[in-house]
């Protein structure tokens with residue numbers, strides 16, 4: 001894979017509205033890569049109008065925090081996480097139930113000892 005250029009992320013333009021980094025392409029359009037892709041370890045900026053691409057040089061420490069954009073996809077992930085939370089709560093309840101069962105056994109043993 002060959003790149004038109006290696007570009008330091010400081011030399012790119014950040015667009016907070018779309019959370020994208022852009023860099024001028026010689027064809028007149030811009031190379032673009034989203035902040036989310038950068039956080040995912042992607043480092044290839046593509047131009048929408050031609051086949052050129054750039055390699056973005058960055059450290060994760062250079063990146064701004066990824067903010068949740070309101071997209072259906074991410075809402076779906078939120079719902080999934082809520083579901084996992086509910087499942088974990090269910091597991092906690094099951095463990096509490098086991099604890100209660102053990103306490104019950106202890107009480108039965110105590111009664112048995114008293115009966116002796």
Ligand SMILES: [Zn+2]
Nearest residue numbers: 025027047050
């Ligand atoms: Zn281009």
